[in-house]
Amino acid sequence: MLPELSHEEILRYSRHLLIPEVGLDGQRKLKNSSVLVIGTGGLGSPVALYLAAAGVGRIGLVDYDVVDQTNLQRQVIHGASTVGQLKVESARAKMLDLNSDIQVDVYNEPFTSENAMRIAKDYDVLIDGTDNFPTRYLSNDVAVFLGKPNVYGSIFRFDGQVSVFDARRGPCYRCLFPEPPPPGLVPSCAEGGVLGVLPGTVGTLQATEALKLLLGMGDPLIGKLLLYNALDMSFDFVTLKKNPKCRVCGPSADIHELIDYEEFCGVPGHDHEDGSAGADWDIEASELASRLNSGASTSLSADLLLLDVREPHELQISALPHALNIPLGQLASRLSELDSAREMVVFCKAGTRSARALELLVSAGFKKVRNLKGGINAWAREVDTTLPIY
Amino acid sequence: MRYYVDNQHEITIPAASMAELVSGILARYPVLRPHLFDAEGNLRRHFNIFVNGANIRDLNGMDTPLTDGDKVILMASAAGG
């Protein structure tokens, strides 16, 4: 039995009720349905807002992060007034403000192999709006095990990907990407950046697919992947087939329980930067400052080389004097410009790219290299507060 | 992808097969090699190549023939959200 709509709800959803594909029955179906939104960041923001507005009766939110200033450029469900609050609470308040007739369940915890099945089992549709590989594999595998559709979206800079993975009717995420990339090969949004409106485009497409699935209308994006590029304004569709060798949904699947990827493959987890190369290789901003000060009377650069591996446009935001700029992507081909006998401190924005640069340098035989822990942002926090943090 | 190829998003390279196309791309952008292939020379598992919308894994892999005007998309997985 579908729930009835009150007169207020009928008025609120008037524009839905006028569409024959939705109508009164469809709106009651939505009221009776549930969606789990995994991640309340760039993608989760529009997804949660539009599903709340559309009248999806029960929406779950999973996130353990706190709203910060750098989120507001794209995570429109949060606001300046909720910086510092839990993302799930910030999002819930906004959703209930938009529509108090719905129920919002919040899970302020990381989505892991321990809790994923328990959290996901009571929802009709899952939405993958996370910002990291381990959670994406987890969302996929949970959806496969529970026999639920997983509405996938991902973003990077100007590019977006959207699909509906439903192993009962088509391929899953693992059919397309059997394994996560090796550490360091694919930059995260925190390293590479993202156009703020991009998750808006991709997230609203995910919300559209979720509503279609809940209402059983239209052609779901199953077996198809949309590749969107904002600069070209191009929408390319490619066909996805079930991979017969898929380890989770194929005939000889050998993955039967959830895996927490981070533990064994070392893929950078969250879209945050911790910026360490390991204690032996790190130098703290304060320690570097005193090193530089002690040599200040002589020429700094003769003694210690500062190697900035950021992209040239980032130097306009903040820079260290006398630093040599070689972007990480060019480092391997420009090693001849560096003197391996000289002491070197490598840095980037927050220490992630420089840790990778350090690995590269060490494997090329450089021995006197250290990584500025926390990058130039740590320097801006601890040493030179006139520099902005970004 | 774009991240590593100087923001060149569309390039035209004459090639009769996928293998030829890929070596043409790598000749122009050698920095891509470790992104596309592992140490054994296999296409990395987080990478997909599509010819006119079909995955080359469902065609003939690197032996997939190409003809004039074929549209090839190279796509890496992205985790951003």
Ligand SMILES: [Zn+2]
């Ligand atoms: Zn699969």
